[in-house]
Amino acid sequence: MGRGDDDGSALVVYGTPLENSDELSARKRAKALDKGTLRQQQPVWKQDARDSEGRRRFHGAFTGGFSAGYFNTVGSKDGWEPKTFKSSRGSRADMRQHSAYDYMDDEERREMDSKQIGTAQEFDTFGFTAAEYARREATQETNRPAVIPGFVPDEIIVPPTDSIGVKLLRKMGWRHGRGIGPKHIAASSEVKREGRKAMLALASAGSSSQDAGPSLEDSETAEEQLDLPPTSVPDFVRKIKDNVHGLGFDPFQSAPEFRHAKDYRLDDDKDKVKRRTLRPNAVTMSKGFGIGALEEMGDEDEDVYATGPHPEMMVLEDEELERLEKIEKKAPPRPRLPTVAVGKDALPGFKLASENTYQAEWFHPPVVPPDYVPVHKFVAALDLSQSQSDNAPLEAPQPEDKTLVKLIDGMAILVARSGTQLEALSKEKNKENPLFQFLFGGPGGDYYTRRLWEERSKRGLQIQSNRDRPKLGASERGQALGEMPLQKSALPAIPAEDRARLQATLNNTFMKPSAEPTKTNRLPFEDDPAKQARYEQFVKDKYTGGLRKMNKGAQQLTEAQRAQEILEFEAVAHAARGTVSSSGANLLGKLAASSDRFTSGGVEQAGKFVKSIEEQQSPNQLSVPSTNYAPQPSTSLSYPRRTEEPWRPLPLLCKRFDVLDPYTGQSSLAKPKSRIESLTLATPSESLFSSKITEALGSAAKDEEVQRESTPPVDEGEQQEPEEKIAEKPVDLYKAIFSDDEEEEAPSQPVKNVDAANAALTRLVADDFLESLGKELGLAVPPPMPVPVKAPEDSSKGQTTQDTSGGQPEDISKGQTTEDTSSGQPQDIPKGHIKFVKPSRKGEEPKADIQKERDEKAQAKDAQYTSEPEDHATTKDDKDQRRSRDKRKDKSRDRREESSKERSKRKRRERKERHKRHKSKRRRTSSSTSSSSSSPSPSCS
Amino acid sequence: MADQLPRREAVVLRGHEGPVLAVRFNSDGNYCISCGRDRVLCLWNPQKGLRIKSYNAHAREVRDVAVVADNSKFCSCGADRQLFYWDVPTGRVIRKFRGHDSEVNTVKFSENSTVIVSGGYDRSVRAFDCRSHSIEPIQVIEAFSDSVTSLCMTRTEIIAGSVDGSIRTFDIRAGRYCSDDLGHPINSVTLSHDGKCTLAGCLDSTLRLIDRETGDLLQEYKGHINKSYKTDSCLTNTDAHVVGSSEDGRIYYWDLVDSSVVSSFKAHASAVTSIAYHKTEPMLVTSSIDGTVRVWTP
Secondary structure (H helix, E strand, O other): OOOHHHHOOOOOOOOOOOOOHHHHHHHHHHHHHHHOOOHHHOOHHHOOOEOOOOOEOEOOOOOOOEOOOOOOOOOOOOOOOOOOOOOOOOOOOOOOOOOHHHHOOHHHHHHHHHOOOOOOHHHOOOOHHHHHHHHHHHHHHOOOOOOOOOOOOOOOOOOOOOOHHHHHHHHOOOOOOOOOOOOOOOOOHHHHHHHHHHHHHOOOOOHHHHHHHHHHHHHHHHHHOOOOOOOOOOOOOOOOOOOOOOOOOOOOOOOHHHHHHHHHHHHHOHHHHHHHHHHHHHHHOOOOOOOOOOOOOOHHHHHOOOOOOOHHHHHHHHHHHHHHHHHHHHOOOOOOOOOOOOOOOOOOOOOOOOOOOOOOOOOOOOOOOOOOOOOOOOOOOOOOHHHHHHOOOOOOOOOOOHHHHHHHHHHHHHHHHHOHHHHHHHHHHOOOOHHHHHHHOOOOHHHHHHHHHHHHHHHHHHHHHHHOOOOOOHHHHHHHOOOOOOHHHHOOOOOHHHHHHHHHHHHHHOEOOOOOOOOOOOOOOOOOHHHHHHHHHHHHHHHHOEOOOOOHHHHHOOHHHHHHHHHHHHHHHHHHHHHHOOOHHHHHHHHHHOHHHOOOOOOHHHHHHHHHHHHHHOOOOOOOOOOOOOOOOHHHOOOOEEEEEEOOOOHHHHHHOOOOOOOOOOOOOOOOOOHHHHHHOOOOOHHHHHHHHHHHHOOOHHHHHHHHHHOOOOOHHHHHHHHHHHHHOOOHHHHHHHHHHHHHHOOOOOOOOHHHHHHHHHHHHHHHHHHHHHHHHHHHOOOOOOOEEEOHHHHHHHHHHHHOOOOOOOOOOOOOOOOOOOOOOOOOOOOOOEEEOOOOOOOOOOHHHHHHHHHHHHHHHHHOOOOOOOOOOOOHHHHHHHHHHHHHHHHHHHHHHHOHHHHHHHHHHHHHHHHHHHHHHHHOOHHHHHHHHHOOOHHHO | OHHHOOOEEEEEEEOOOOOEEEEEEOOOOOOEEEEEOOOEEEEEEOOOOEEEEEEEOOOOOEEEEEEOOOOOEEEEEEOOOOEEEEEOOOOOEEEEEOOOOOOEEEEEEOOOOOEEEEEEOOOOEEEEEOOOOOOOEEEEEOOOOOOEEEEEEOOOEEEEEEOOOEEEEEEOOOOEEEEEEOOOOEEEEEEOOOOOEEEEEEOOOEEEEEEOOOOOEEEEEEOOOOOOOOOOEEEOOOOOEEEEEOOOOEEEEEEOOOOOEEEEEEOOOOOEEEEEEOOOOOOEEEEEOOOEEEEEEO
16 A cells, blocks of 8 residues: 555555455365364364364363363463462451352353253243343443442332333323224224233233333234234233143144144034133133223223133134135035034045945834823822722622612612721621621622722712812911911910900800890880880890990980990890899800800809809919999900000110100119019009009909999098008008908898899909909918908998998899809808908819809809898898999999099009109018018908 | 092002012102012102112011111011111111011111111010110010010000010000000001001901000901901001901901991902001002002002
8 A cells, every 4th residue: 555656656556455365265264174164174183173162172182181271171371270368357368159150161051051940031921030130231230330329229229121112102001912003993893802801811911021012013013004903912822721731731743733623623612612711811800900091992892801702712713714614615514423523624634524424323202102191190099099990899790689789789888988897897796697698798799899899989089079179278277287376376375274264254245146035025114215225226236246336326325324224224134134044054054065155144153153163273363353244335345455564674775765764773673573562562542552453463454443443432531531541551451452352252142123233233343353352362372261350450441331331222133153162151240340351262172072062053043033042141231331332333433434534644643653662662661571471361460 | 538548559569579578668658668578678669660679688588677767777577587777778788686586577666766676476576776786685575475466666665466465565654564455366556647546457357446545445347357367457647547458459448437348449369468558648558479569549
């Protein structure tokens, strides 16, 4: 390279001159030799062993042997060079851990690494490895002087794994798995769905795939921009493993045609394929994974979570469909054979046989006989079937003897109806009778058996027809299932005797139409035709039964008048019936026959007897005094009965009902007191007294009224006196009860006066009450015998009743009814001073005795009209006294009707006082307790 | 008067798959709720005949339902021995009350809707507290000797009818209870709107009107059949007539005073299980074994 002008040659040379071709070839050769590519060209003795990088590995036995020497092992000409060990206080020599790697060359290392298992980047689903790589690279970069001087922990600086393009796309709403490009191009909903599916399948796609994704997408979009929507088909979902082979194992590796066969077979049942392939998808899908805000909500989006076809399967299906169509066109439809149904297509390389050699064998269905009915019919009666069809006896000729024929016919009918026992019986009976020889197989025996069979079959038919019974009702079903009948549960857990008593009470209340209405020839109210008409109506109603109705004609009358009239009517009817009523013995017979046939009119006593029996048998039972012959029509019912008892609502309940706790301050729940206690400890107020009794007795409210009305005399001033006296001595209350008892229990004498019948009626009421009361008291300590008791303290009360006693003779049409069986002794009682204590009715006596006594009583009652029984040895004064009380009762009853308001007021007062008493319960003196302890025996007082 | 009685079938509410055991109006009468053997409670609009919502949680048949005064909740009971306290709009069960030993026949709310009172086959009446979170009853009343079939409430009283034939009135204010023994198994107990009388349906095919003050029997109403099924009876909104349901699917109207049958008509194909009368208007809903609820207007 010089200046041609200066040299004169005027030759200017630019560039580099070409080398000598020889030189070049020699250098190339050397290079090739070095690389070992020209080895084959060398003679064998000139060749030497070199590694892949062209290094000599073998140096000959005298120059270092295999792999020894300067080039291969250590980097010095001197070969192994021992290091000097230096360690001082300032710089400690670190103990270096040598590993096998230190003594390996690259080749060996590579070989070593290939034996280890590690994750390859292409399977890095979650992008952890990619992130790790990025971090490592970043740390390598940090070897440069850092912006932040000093130590920065790796955790803080996490280098970005997404490219800026991905980030930008994300910000624009792109999500991994979606295509890039205008939406209208991406119209194919299927493909979109595929993409979404894939995205769902791998909900948290790794960043490695994100790394790879965009680039791949880009290329793909570039390719597919023309006709396909710019969707990024996820490259990481290649094929979902749906078999049980090991990972990566391909059973069709060496036989790809079987893979096709398998695919076809799978495609045969597309649903099955779908299900199988998509199950893993369904598992990974989480429910909360919704549609992005920027995604358009199209029709196709609705079934995002539905198990649609898988993208890959979709492709496959499409191809498959095409192929199938082709095949379908080519090959005519052939019959599917159950055994050879492998696939629709033959294996590649095979052709389908044009003719099938396999012949399916078809059998004809069995021929149904023309008379076949596809319903099974049972023979008429199963139990009789054997006598009907199995061994039907042969037709036998009739015997000549007509009488014998008749006999046989009759016998057969009888036996068929009543069973074989009859046959056996008649056999036994007529052993010797020659006429009945047919029973023993004699003459006519065949005919008999034939007839018997015929009759039986007839009966069987009848039984069968009986089977078509009407449907069972609820009660029958309940009975069949062993349930308690509903109707009976009205009297739950009532012993039989109590039920009978209830029946008696019912009889007192309800009327049954009596068999023969009494013909009263005599008109009791002749002078007043209207009244007579009402009376007749009354009698008619009485015998038609049912509840007592309001008499229409009596509407112009006042309540009191009406009540009085009804009472009158009752009495008249009672008397009229009494004259024709049957004897007591008969009545008892009736009672035994059917206890519910009694009307309230004539046979009151029988009912009473029933009642007394019940009470004697079960003294512990609460007896509910029934208000027979109560004046009002409504009170003539014993149902409904009212009972009141204290009941303690819990404080919380009161609070929730916004009500003050009526039992505030009481620690324990107010227990229902024992009846005796409640009787003896009652505060001495008249109203309280009566209400307390009724409360304790659990009697009905009406009885309470009756009782209360019975105690106060007509005169108010008079009434005050006994009350005060009782107030002074609460113990007397007990006696007061008994004085009542005595007065009402006092046996009566039969007087045949119709006018006073109403008095008898009220007395019956009182008797009822007394019975129950006596029973109650007897419950605590039963006095074995009636004891006349001196009770001077009570005289005041007794006198009040005496004062009002007036002098008319008394009539009890039916005489003494509630006569106590054990107290049937005559009682001579001085007026007003001796208390006849009603004895308790414990079941001391056996029932038979009671029954006997009752019979006697009933007979005595029959005789009452003519003669006065001896056992009713009450003084005249007693009678008068009681009668006057009865009168008082009537009056007070009238008063009550008029002043129901007052009554309610009084009730309220009572209730208040009762509350007071509850509160003062603790303040009760010992005297009261002592009295309570002594109270059970009435004789002590 | 009598021609204003609901006798015309306005709407048939179908939706229950089986006998409907009870139907009740809500407190203003714009909706009604029914329950049945299909263990579902249905909320209806009886005017339009729309089924608004179904409530499904009971394990066995639902026998009765009661709605709170503000209509936000209701309570149902049934053969699964539990009381379900429901939220109406969401249809969720707020609470389940236990305690009954047997089927629960009837449920009612107290007037201020703080207490649920229920009566059951276990012969008890139980009061449950809606305010606390306790599911145990605050009081158990075991005064009965047979299954408690029906309940009604006043401000301070619990009135319960039982198969033992008694109507028992538990007066919380007075701390007393009084029992009116009617002598026949009682199927339903309803109060008159003036609160002075109790109408008791008895199993002897009789309705009885009882004076609450005295316990007197005021009137009896007969003509229908009621011997074995649980049916309802009630008074019309004016208290002028008594409505009773019969086992032959008929509805009877009696005059309150003279107890004559004013009207009767065939309402259902089979036994009527429950009736409810609108509080202010002449409107009656009936439910039946035949699985329908029918709305009747004049």
